[in-house]
Amino acid sequence: MEGEGFRQIESIYRSESRRVIATLIRLLGDFDLAEEALHEAWAAALEQWPSQGIPAQPRAWLVSTGRFKAIDSLRRRARFQPLLGDAAEHLEADLPEGRDADELEDDRLRLIFTCCHPALNPDAQVALTLREVCGLATEEIARAFLIPAPTLAQRIVRAKAKIRDAKIPYQVPSPRELPERLPSVLRVIYLIFNEGYSASSGESATRPDLTGEAIRLGRLLADLLPDAETTGLLALMLLHDSRSSTRMDGAGNLLLLEHQDRSLWNREQITEGLALVKRALSSQRFGPYGIQAAIAAVHAESSDAAATDWEEIVGLYVVLHRLDPSPIVELNQAVAIAMRDGPLAGLDRIDALLARSALPGYHLIHAARADLLRRIGQLGEARAAYAKALEMTQQGAERRYLESRLQELGGNDLPSRPPPGPH
Amino acid sequence: MKYLCLIYGLEAAWAAQSETDRNRIYGEYMAFTEDIQKSGHLLGGEELQPTQAATTVRVRNGKVSATDGPFAETKEQLGGYYLIEAADLNEAIQVASRIPGARDGSIEVRPIQEME
Numbered sequence: 001m002e003g004e005g006f007r008q009i010e011s012i013y014r015s016e017s018r019r020v021i022a023t024l025i026r027l028l029g030d031f032d033l034a035e036e037a038l039h040e041a042w043a044a045a046l047e048q049w050p051s052q053g054i055p056a057q058p059r060a061w062l063v064s065t066g067r068f069k070a071i072d073s074l075r076r077r078a079r080f081q082p083l084l085g086d087a088a089e090h091l092e093a094d095l096p097e098g099r100d101a102d103e104l105e106d107d108r109l110r111l112i113f114t115c116c117h118p119a120l121n122p123d124a125q126v127a128l129t130l131r132e133v134c135g136l137a138t139e140e141i142a143r144a145f146l147i148p149a150p151t152l153a154q155r156i157v158r159a160k161a162k163i164r165d166a167k168i169p170y171q172v173p174s175p176r177e178l179p180e181r182l183p184s185v186l187r188v189i190y191l192i193f194n195e196g197y198s199a200s201s202g203e204s205a206t207r208p209d210l211t212g213e214a215i216r217l218g219r220l221l222a223d224l225l226p227d228a229e230t231t232g233l234l235a236l237m238l239l240h241d242s243r244s245s246t247r248m249d250g251a252g253n254l255l256l257l258e259h260q261d262r263s264l265w266n267r268e269q270i271t272e273g274l275a276l277v278k279r280a281l282s283s284q285r286f287g288p289y290g291i292q293a294a295i296a297a298v299h300a301e302s303s304d305a306a307a308t309d310w311e312e313i314v315g316l317y318v319v320l321h322r323l324d325p326s327p328i329v330e331l332n333q334a335v336a337i338a339m340r341d342g343p344l345a346g347l348d349r350i351d352a353l354l355a356r357s358a359l360p361g362y363h364l365i366h367a368a369r370a371d372l373l374r375r376i377g378q379l380g381e382a383r384a385a386y387a388k389a390l391e392m393t394q395q396g397a398e399r400r401y402l403e404s405r406l407q408e409l410g411g412n413d414l415p416s417r418p419p420p421g422p423h
Numbered sequence: 424m425k426y427l428c429l430i431y432g433l434e435a436a437w438a439a440q441s442e443t444d445r446n447r448i449y450g451e452y453m454a455f456t457e458d459i460q461k462s463g464h465l466l467g468g469e470e471l472q473p474t475q476a477a478t479t480v481r482v483r484n485g486k487v488s489a490t491d492g493p494f495a496e497t498k499e500q501l502g503g504y505y506l507i508e509a510a511d512l513n514e515a516i517q518v519a520s521r522i523p524g525a526r527d528g529s530i531e532v533r534p535i536q537e538m539e
Binding site for chain 2: 117171
């Protein structure tokens with residue numbers, strides 16, 4: 001086989017492995033057994049394909065080879081554990097199924113819903129999804145979330161044990177159950193995206209590997225389950241990601257939305273995102289993700305901060321707050337109101353939020369307040385608010401941003417800048 | 424697969440219920456029990472006496488010690504249980520969500536360890 005053939009095998013490996021594992025988990029009923037079977041199936045493929053050629057349906061070939069390898073391995077082990085013999089026979093008696101494409105795609109959905117089952121620890125849902133659905137190595141996930149690999153491995157082991165012991169079924173929820181099950185899947189995908197888009201700690205503020213995986217998952221879910229919110233989430237992620245190359249200056253400092261060079265925003269992602277927003281909103285069953293995507297769409301369509309339709313954005317935040325009330329939404333709404341009606345109007349809102357201690361320990365509320373105070377010339381108070389925000393964040397790029405603002409305020413010559421928009 | 428559904432709630436609030444309210448809730452429990460008996464989920468279930476009737480027993484160094492009260496003081500108290508048969512956790516969650524106590528207290532769903 002030529003180099004071309006090996007490249008083809010490599011590309012099949014990349015595109016099919018996670019699909020095959022999703023089906024093997026269903027057929028074998030066990031994550032670890034399926035992982036082992038996939039490994040053996042690939043070992044067999046690398047042995048046979050170069051001389052005998054790549055089978056017409058490599059995916060089906062890998063599934064049935066993996067399944068037989070698993071039965072073999074259970075038989076071998078059954079000499080020591082008789083129960084495994086029964087399991088092997090049971091597996092063999094089951095007709096090989098799932099050859100048809102729809103069934104296989106359903107397996108990927110089954111896998112996502114199982115990994116994001118609300119009965120699993122929320123941190124474990126994220127780890128398990130990245131490991132099983134995206135195929136990231138344990139070490140990669142641990143690095144991305146800055147936790148020790150053994151801790152993460154333990155989390156995954158515990159989650160798999162709970163799936164097995166509590167018998168979490170491998171199935172796509174029925175339409176009746178979907179409303180209570182879909183949110184945790186969307187939450188996991190958006191969490192993965194956000195961790196990549198604005199890492200909670202560490203030097204670098206973004207991790208493109210994680211945003212890429214989240215968008216891939218979002219795309220898969222929107223394809224397989226084209227619900228208003230799955231579409232809305234995909235749109236939201238694409239529109240945010242379209243700005244990713246302009247969120248930092250050359251020195252790695254954060255740039256707020258109004259200082260970003262909009263000509264560098266990714267047009268392709270914006271075009272796709274805008275079309276998806278339109279589809280999500282027209283369904284009339286839109287939810288918080290669709291509305292957030294609509295807000296991102298207004299920014300994407302505006303040539304600069306001044307030309308932004310802040311009236312529209314304030315209105316969208318009102319809808320968002322009705323669907324999903326949270327102090328973070330109120331804070332963003334306050335910032336949009338400041339852009340529409342001036343800094344004082346925004347300050348009133350923010351001070352009201354602080355007065356009911358709605359967001360204790362959240363650095364961005366103090367940063368937003370500081371910027372508005374500076375704009376109206378209350379420099380002493382602005383300085384105190386920046387200092388407070390700085391105390392509350394460990395994230396390198398955000399710290400540098402706040403420090404530079406504090407430094408500017410230390411001098412007598414103050415540049416006048418507009419307050420921050422959502423970034 | 425067997426699951427034990429442990430019903431946790433505020434004992435004091437239950438004790439403070441009026442006779443009418445208590446009878447109404449008992450009625451709901453009876454209807455629910457009948458329901459899951461018909462559907463084949465029910466294996467057993469009981470209401471427990473309040474925690475003031477509880478005794479905690481330990482054996483240390485061969486010596487039995489019995490002390491007053493439940494093993495741990497918790498915000499909500501164990502007030503009763505159902506032992507159910509369900510195909511998987513999703514089915515168990517569906518059944519548990521219909522226990523009247525789920526509306527103001529919480530139900531802990533624990534799979535039963537099967538003997539190998």
